[in-house]
Amino acid sequence: MCGIVGYIGYEQAxxxxxxxxxxxxxxxxxxxxxxxxxxxxxxxxxxxxxxKVLRELTNEGNDLKGTVGIxxxxxxxxxxxxxxxxxxxxxxxxxxxxxxxxxxxxxxxxKDSLTAKGIEFRxxxxxxxxxxxxxxxxxxxxxxxxxxxxxxxxxxxxxGVISQENPDEIIAVRKESPLIIGLGENExxxxxDVTAILARTRTIYRLENDEIAIxxxxxxxxxxxxxxxxxxxxxxxxxxxxxxxxxGYEHFMFKEIMEQPKAISDTIxxxxxxxxxxxxxxxxxxxxLKKFNKINILACGSAYHVGVVAKYIFEKxxxxxxxxxxxxxxxxxxxxxxxxxxxxxISQSGETADTKEAMKEAQRRGSHxxxxxxxxxxxxxxxxxxxxxxWAGPEIAVATTKAYSTQLAVIYLMALYFxxxxxxxxxxxxxxxxxxxxxxxxxxxxxxxxxxxxQYLASKFFNSRDVFFIGRNIxxxxxxxxxxxxxxxxxxxxxxxxxxxxxxxxxSLIEEGTPVIALATHEExxxxxxxxxxxxxxxxxxxxxIACDTHKELEGIGxxxxxxxxxxxLLPSLAVIPLQLFAYYVASLKGCDIDQPxxxxxxxxxx
Numbered sequence: 001m002c003g004i005v006g007y008i009g010y011e012q013a014x015x016x017x018x019x020x021x022x023x024x025x026x027x028x029x030x031x032x033x034x035x036x037x038x039x040x041x042x043x044x045x046x047x048x049x050x051x052k053v054l055r056e057l058t059n060e061g062n063d064l065k066g067t068v069g070i071x072x073x074x075x076x077x078x079x080x081x082x083x084x085x086x087x088x089x090x091x092x093x094x095x096x097x098x099x100x101x102x103x104x105x106x107x108x109x110x111k112d113s114l115t116a117k118g119i120e121f122r123x124x125x126x127x128x129x130x131x132x133x134x135x136x137x138x139x140x141x142x143x144x145x146x147x148x149x150x151x152x153x154x155x156x157x158x159x160g161v162i163s164q165e166n167p168d169e170i171i172a173v174r175k176e177s178p179l180i181i182g183l184g185e186n187e188x189x190x191x192x193d194v195t196a197i198l199a200r201t202r203t204i205y206r207l208e209n210d211e212i213a214i215x216x217x218x219x220x221x222x223x224x225x226x227x228x229x230x231x232x233x234x235x236x237x238x239x240x241x242x243x244x245x246x247x248g249y250e251h252f253m254f255k256e257i258m259e260q261p262k263a264i265s266d267t268i269x270x271x272x273x274x275x276x277x278x279x280x281x282x283x284x285x286x287x288x289l290k291k292f293n294k295i296n297i298l299a300c301g302s303a304y305h306v307g308v309v310a311k312y313i314f315e316k317x318x319x320x321x322x323x324x325x326x327x328x329x330x331x332x333x334x335x336x337x338x339x340x341x342x343x344x345x346i347s348q349s350g351e352t353a354d355t356k357e358a359m360k361e362a363q364r365r366g367s368h369x370x371x372x373x374x375x376x377x378x379x380x381x382x383x384x385x386x387x388x389x390x391w392a393g394p395e396i397a398v399a400t401t402k403a404y405s406t407q408l409a410v411i412y413l414m415a416l417y418f419x420x421x422x423x424x425x426x427x428x429x430x431x432x433x434x435x436x437x438x439x440x441x442x443x444x445x446x447x448x449x450x451x452x453x454x455q456y457l458a459s460k461f462f463n464s465r466d467v468f469f470i471g472r473n474i475x476x477x478x479x480x481x482x483x484x485x486x487x488x489x490x491x492x493x494x495x496x497x498x499x500x501x502x503x504x505x506x507x508s509l510i511e512e513g514t515p516v517i518a519l520a521t522h523e524e525x526x527x528x529x530x531x532x533x534x535x536x537x538x539x540x541x542x543x544x545x546i547a548c549d550t551h552k553e554l555e556g557i558g559x560x561x562x563x564x565x566x567x568x569x570l571l572p573s574l575a576v577i578p579l580q581l582f583a584y585y586v587a588s589l590k591g592c593d594i595d596q597p598x599x600x601x602x603x604x605x606x607x
Contacts, residue, residue, distance in 0.1 A: 009187025014061030079124030350378025
């Protein structure tokens with residue numbers, strides 16, 4: 001959520017700042033702004049709404065003079081979306097400007113204290129407190145001042161600061177919220193995400209907690225809060241710059257749906273050698289693995305839905321009890337977890353605040369942590385005992401598709417790898433599963449070729465007020481993700497239910513014309529899900545059914561979409577494709593903002 005970009009060099013900063021903010025739109029925002037030092041004062045332009053408003057206000061940034069500047073896209077937490085509450089925020093005199101990602105938890109106490117001293121606040125944000133504190137404490141050394149201010153802040157933050165007093169510097173600080181420094185020639189960059197600077201440089205530093213970067217035109221100096229120099233290793237970003245562009249597709253979400261065969265292949269192929277799954281990233285021996293008597297999976301949102309799928313797969317294949325926990329709830333239930341619990345943490349960004357804090361709780365209780373993330377060098381990856389990267393490449397649409405699918409692929413790899421180590425998978429079954437896993441990208445391509453069928457069905461359902469998803473076993477786990485996809489980008493109310501629970505209350509909501517999407521892919525439970533479908537049809541439901549092509553008898557049970565038959569473990573990777581496409585086409589027909597749905601953010605870095 002929120003996005004930061006900064007530039008210091010010899011070019012006019014305005015156009016670059018707006019270009020950088022445009023690449024950060026996918027993170028979710030409700031207002032945007034920039035601040036430039038024009039040589040005599042700090043000039044701020046900001047506006048509620050989409051970035052195009054700010055573009056028009058500033059003539060694409062060309063009306064803004066200055067070669068040093070910071071910009072921000074805001075997702076409101078404290079204070080409603082408005083021009084005034086948008087970042088950057090100035091101190092009372094206008095000498096200091098701040099952009100901020102995160103939350104200052106004690107801002108009200110700080111604000112009350114400053115107000116009592118006669119300082120007037122313009123906004124309702126927590127961020128303005130930082131700018132006002134900098135001015136209040138400033139005695140001639142900006143870095144010393146910022147260090148003093150940091151000592152008063154509770155919460156999470158990534159900060160970019162410019163000032164009239166130091167016109168040739170940008171100060172950047174990070175605590176619990178991602179921030180990177182881009183290195184150029186006679187110019188340097190600040191950003192919350194590499195996509196903002198990818199067109200200019202691929203050489204970056206990733207700031208760690210309590211590190212302070214001082215950016216000038218000639219270089220970058222990094223220190224800690226004791227002002228000791230910090231030696232940093234540069235990182236080269238190898239993403240294709242075109243991966244962060246639409247490439248001719250109308251929306252990033254559709255592009256990323258279509259990229260899933262390649263993304264899954266990139267995740268799987270390097271980790272299968274001579275017919276065996278090899279996870280060099282995991283340092284556990286077979287003896288160490290055997291000591292675990294429970295697996296705990298921690299995640300939020302779609303990543304949590306991957307965890308629910310993983311529960312079914314791991315328990316069946318490894319014969320170890322598995323709990324899939326919402327990370328946002330995990331810390332608050334005094335969990336029973338210790339050094340005999342293996343914790344698997346799943347996060348696309350590797351910066352999800354709830355997940356990161358849940359992971360720390362598990363580690364405090366002695367659990368070994370393996371993380372599954374996409375972003376190399378992210379906080380969760382850095383703090384895990386082991387990390388498996390999904391290698392999905394940049395995912396720009398807020399609603400995840402290929403990140404979800406590559407996380408599933410890692411779960412399959414882990415199930416096979418651990419099953420082999422524990423001896424819970426017989427050799428013939430292991431060989432067959434590895435073979436099917438290698439063929440998975442090709443079968444996903446076959447499902448994608450049927451997208452016109454999904455588009456047609458979306459045209460029949462897009463005016464719905466409520467939609468219900470039902471399934472059993474692994475189909476239920478998948479229905480959770482299908483329901484989330486629909487509601488988050490089309491704004492249609494949808495719910496997912498274990499099909500066997502219909503008769504325990506939910507069926508009272510089914511009436512004439514109610515859309516029900518039924519997943520009927522799990523071989524052992526076809527008869528039971530068919531009975532559930534008949535239950536809702538009897539009460540007037542319009543049914544869309546997703547089934548394997550080996551069950552053609554389901555063709556007349558509703559509007560049926562068939563997927564190729566694979567082993568039960570891999571079914572979610574095929575069945576999720578129609579669900580993603582259905583949500584996409586429904587949202588498109590409704591005219592929704594598909595890539596940037598309202599109120600949502602790509603990376604949730606606050607609790």
